[in-house]
Amino acid sequence: ARLSNLSLSTSNAMEQALSSILPEEYVALIVGSATAIIILIVGLIVAGWVGNLVRRALTNRKLDSALVGFLSSLARWLVIAAAVIASLERVGVQTTSLVALLGSAGIAIGLALQGNLAHFASGVMVLIFRPFKIDDYVELSGKEGWVKDIGLFTTTLLTNDNETVIIPNGTATGGVIMNYSKAGTGRVPISVxxxxxSKVPEVIAILKQAAARCDAVKKDPAPVIAFVGLGASSLDFFVLGHCEPADYPNLVHQLHTAIYEELEAAGIEIPFSQIVVHNAAA
Structure with a gap:
């Protein structure tokens, strides 16, 4: 509305000034073109101001920087689009049909890119609701790693093997999200x-000793060690160590190593699956 009022007042003033020295048909063309240029300039200035205003407002709300950048850019481009449409109207372009054409093109593009738009929508939801954030240790779509980047279309993980995994946001949020950093405590479960x-009390004591070897295992809550079953070829035990989220990847390796070395040192066998075949006499 302000741009329209500005264009009307500007064009009226220019028409009065030029009508006395130029033919009427030239006056309309010059006034329309000049007004369109003024609207564009003012629109660009206002767009920058609106973009900065939105950025400051969202930053104060402590939203993700990627989402802040996207929304501030969106606000800026909406103002620029309004200025362009107003400018085209001043030079005689029928913007109603143009807007309808752009709307139809937008629908066609949306249908063609619906997969990417789904990833985009998922990215916005991640940035708003934050099921995970940068430097969290998570499991997404069967991949575990540290979150290194959250974009509008993809999320990037760095795995324990130092591999970079890029997961589309629609895929990342389409299943169960395991965030080991969310609770503030990592859990390393191991079946042995x-x-x-083998003597059950002796095995439990050895497993406790293995857990105590690992500095990353928390004392509170204490490690959980239990005899949990009679397997086909083994006595089955369960070990659960708690740690800081940042220690989780290293503790997986350390605790497995400590358990194996302690059992080996005590002479306790870790069996492998066996099949016994009896040959019946003919």
């Missing part, structure tokens, strides 16, 4: 099988 004939 030992040979039949």
């Amino acid at each position: 099988g030992v040979a039949y004939g």
Whole structure:
């Protein structure tokens, strides 16, 4: 509305000034073109001001920087689009049909890019609701790693093997999201099988000793160690160590190593699956 009022007042003043020295048909062309240029200039200035205003407002709300940048750019381009349409009207372009054409083109593009738009929508939801954030250790679509980047279309993980995994946001949010950093405590569960004939109290003591070897294992809550079952070829135990989220990847390696070395040092066998075949006499 302000741009329209500005264009009307500007064009009226220019028409009065030029009508006395130029033919009427030239006056309309010059006035329309000059007004269109003024509207564009003012629109660009206002667009920059609106973009900065939106950026400051969203930054104060502590939203993700990627989302802040996207929304501030969107606000700026909406103002620029309004200025362009107003400018075209001043030079005689029928903007109603142009807007309808752009709307139809937008629908066609949306249908063609619906997969990407789904990833985009998922990215916006991640940035707003924050099921995970930068430097969280997560499992997304079967991939575990540290979140290194959250974009509008993809999320980037750095795995324990130092591999960079780029996951489309629609895929990342389409299943269960395991955020090991969210609770503030990482959990490392390990299943251990030992040979039949092993003494259960002795095995439990050895597993406790293995957990105590790992500095990253928290004392509170204490490690959970239990005899949980009679397997086909082994006595089955369960070990659960708690740690800081940042220590989770290293503790997985350290705790497995400590358990294996302690059992080996004590002479306790870790069995492998066996099949016994009896040959019946003919």
